[in-house]
Amino acid sequence: MSIETELADLVGGLPDGMTEDVALGTGLADGYDLYESAIGHVAVTFNPKGVSSVDIADKAFEDRFVDRFGRKLIRAEPPSAWGRHIPAAIEAGRPGKLPVDLRSVTTFQADVLHRTATIPKGEVRPYAWLAHEVDRPGAVRAAGSAVARNPIPLIIPCHRVVRTDGHIGNYSLGGPGIKHDLLEHEGAHPDWLEGLASKHIRLQGNTSTKIYCHPTCHAIRRSKPENVVDFRSLDEAKNSGFRACELCRPC
Amino acid sequence: MMKEIGHALASDLDGAFPTVVEEMGTKIYWGLRRLSGNHQEAEDLTQETFIRAYQALSGYDRARIRGMNLQPWMWTIALNLGRNHLRDRSRRPTYVELIETGKPDPELPDGQAWDRRLSHLNGHQKTAVVLRHVVGMGIGDIAESTGRPEGTVKADIHRGLARLKQIIEEEA
Numbered sequence: 001m002s003i004e005t006e007l008a009d010l011v012g013g014l015p016d017g018m019t020e021d022v023a024l025g026t027g028l029a030d031g032y033d034l035y036e037s038a039i040g041h042v043a044v045t046f047n048p049k050g051v052s053s054v055d056i057a058d059k060a061f062e063d064r065f066v067d068r069f070g071r072k073l074i075r076a077e078p079p080s081a082w083g084r085h086i087p088a089a090i091e092a093g094r095p096g097k098l099p100v101d102l103r104s105v106t107t108f109q110a111d112v113l114h115r116t117a118t119i120p121k122g123e124v125r126p127y128a129w130l131a132h133e134v135d136r137p138g139a140v141r142a143a144g145s146a147v148a149r150n151p152i153p154l155i156i157p158c159h160r161v162v163r164t165d166g167h168i169g170n171y172s173l174g175g176p177g178i179k180h181d182l183l184e185h186e187g188a189h190p191d192w193l194e195g196l197a198s199k200h201i202r203l204q205g206n207t208s209t210k211i212y213c214h215p216t217c218h219a220i221r222r223s224k225p226e227n228v229v230d231f232r233s234l235d236e237a238k239n240s241g242f243r244a245c246e247l248c249r250p251c
Numbered sequence: 252m253m254k255e256i257g258h259a260l261a262s263d264l265d266g267a268f269p270t271v272v273e274e275m276g277t278k279i280y281w282g283l284r285r286l287s288g289n290h291q292e293a294e295d296l297t298q299e300t301f302i303r304a305y306q307a308l309s310g311y312d313r314a315r316i317r318g319m320n321l322q323p324w325m326w327t328i329a330l331n332l333g334r335n336h337l338r339d340r341s342r343r344p345t346y347v348e349l350i351e352t353g354k355p356d357p358e359l360p361d362g363q364a365w366d367r368r369l370s371h372l373n374g375h376q377k378t379a380v381v382l383r384h385v386v387g388m389g390i391g392d393i394a395e396s397t398g399r400p401e402g403t404v405k406a407d408i409h410r411g412l413a414r415l416k417q418i419i420e421e422e423a
Contacts, residue, residue: 003415007384010365011281014273015294016354018280022272024347025302028265031347046347077350 020074031076037090038185039178044086046078050099053151093121093157109146119160122187123216126164132251148172166197188216203231203250205242212237217248253321261316264308272301282386288366290356300329326396368418376411383408
């Protein structure tokens with residue numbers, strides 16, 4: 001056999017996993033892995049641009065992903081540059097060092113979600129606050145649908161956004177019961193919040209500092225209970241000579 | 252075949268790209284395997300070549316993709332990556348990758364013997380011989396991939412084969 005023929009025979013098969021690794025590396029498919037969370041096992045999906053979704057790890061989550069994002073899903077390891085931050089981001093309810101891929105939503109919706117990610121653990125904010133924070137105070141309903149479309153729940157903590165009347169409201173990742181449990185887990189006292197909402201209390205002020213806050217703001221929560229007063233509206237707080245907290249920026 | 256792939260890529264990059272991997276991946280991997288003499292490195296380089304190719308193609312318009320000579324273009328990327336890879340392996344970007352499941356090394360029975368023989372050739376000769384006879388590229392395409400004149404490529408192949416023949420005779 002000639003050298004040329006022998007050299008031509010030195011071609012075997014495509015190595016195992018090559019097609020999948022290229023699909024993952026190009027972002028034509030997303031990878032996923034399973035993680036622990038306060039509400040049980042969740043599937044986190046990711047691609048070179050960042051974390052793309054979080055969902056309950058049930059039998060149908062792959063189908064839901066393909067339906068919504070139109071990409072394939074392959075069990076994989078996240079990029080070593082940031083993959084190790086995923087468990088901490090789930091626990092903290094904050095992206096932190098994790099890049100997030102929000103290409104599946106509009107620019108406005110992405111703005112709302114980035115703002116949602118700044119709500120501290122143990123606190124909640126109403127939809128109207130989000131609309132105000134992204135400089136679209138009239139777009140309360142649109143802010144609501146942005147939150148409902150959040151592809152990355154838990155890490156972008158949309159469970160910390162409540163109805164403008166103060167009631168806990170619905171939750172995309174398993175309904176209001178799950179939202180209640182998550183808030184309880186984070187120390188936001190959902191039953192107490194529901195109680196305030198039924199009494200139409202939206203804000204609370206500190207009589208010694210004359211500052212009013214969202215009821216879960218850590219500034220008001222640190223106040224002595226005897227100094228705390230309830231307000232039903234912004235006007236009521238302002239007319240009583242109080243000014244807005246600069247930390248939670250009530251609106 | 253390459254022309255058809257080029258047309259498919261031009262009209263639907265995302266849809267056609269997996270086919271490119273299936274059609275071209277085998278030869279790119281086995282070419283890189285003989286050039287590097289290492290499974291892990293050849294696998295990394297093949298994956299990275301396709302990812303860079305995809306990223307580049309994403310920025311090209313349809314006419315440009317349709318007019319491309321895909322195989323030498325891919326090998327230009329692969330050979331460049333191979334050079335940089337040797338220089339600094341730690342600079343390799345991190346990708347989303349399959350969970351390590353101990354993917355088997357698909358080495359051929361004669362592979363190691365050929366790696367030993369090829370290691371006696373200089374870099375240009377080895378590249379030219381592998382691209383010509385393992386990958387099966389034409390002289391013009393090799394010249395394009397390596398950036399060397401056709402006459403030089405021909406001489407590299409000729410000298411490389413002569414050296415291999417001599418090595419095999421010495422083995423006997």
